[in-house]
Amino acid sequence: MEDREIRTALNLHWAASDANDFEAEHLIYQEDAVLEYPQSGERIRGRRNIQASRFAQPNMKRFTVRRILGVGDLWVTDFVLTYDGRPSYTVSIMEFKDGKVARETQYFGDAFEPGPSRAQWVELMR
Template sequence: MQDETIRAALDRHWQASAVGDANAEHEIYDEDAVCDYPQSGERIVGRANLQALRSHHPGKPSGFHIHRILGQGDLWVTEYTIDYQGRSACTVSIMEFRDGKAVHETQYFADPFEAPAWRHQWVQRMK
């Protein structure tokens, strides 16, 4: 049952994030949650700080596309694409839960790139 509850909370979180509902988006987090951005070396401590940071983002996201959500128990991973100012970023969110709330999240952001022609015979193109 806990897995179903967390999955439903994740669905609400990503839907709220996609439409810019900052209050609903941050309901998933524990008051003392920590969010790490390893690529920039930043750590955001506390739900209030995380919500404030995201609410003041000068280039608010214009779109989300969830590719998949996988997890069970206290560890969940979401793979998605997020659009900022006409650019897409491939994103991975790793959330750790305790008592039904996200207590730690790590987010990775990557720019898409063209596949090199030299390996075309061994790969399939993804949509």
């Protein structure tokens, strides 16, 4: 699969995620894909289990992609995942095999107030 095809698949995946289209969102994964959340120590095996775990979440979710970077079989998406109005700055690392995601790792970071010690060098992004 060429890079432009993977980028297109990623754009469709994140758009489906934002639309809560659980069927389209999970087409990108291999049947035996693995999803890891290192911060909570969770590993989910299998596309249907990944899909079911996301469907079961009670939160209202929104996805805002900031950028997608990658080449070949390794792609990174930097996005804001908003749960019930609260943003979490997120990085998804996807490893592709045969044109589908074989492994994904997601890292989450909550927003925090800027430190006053850096103020003279900082440009606020809000």
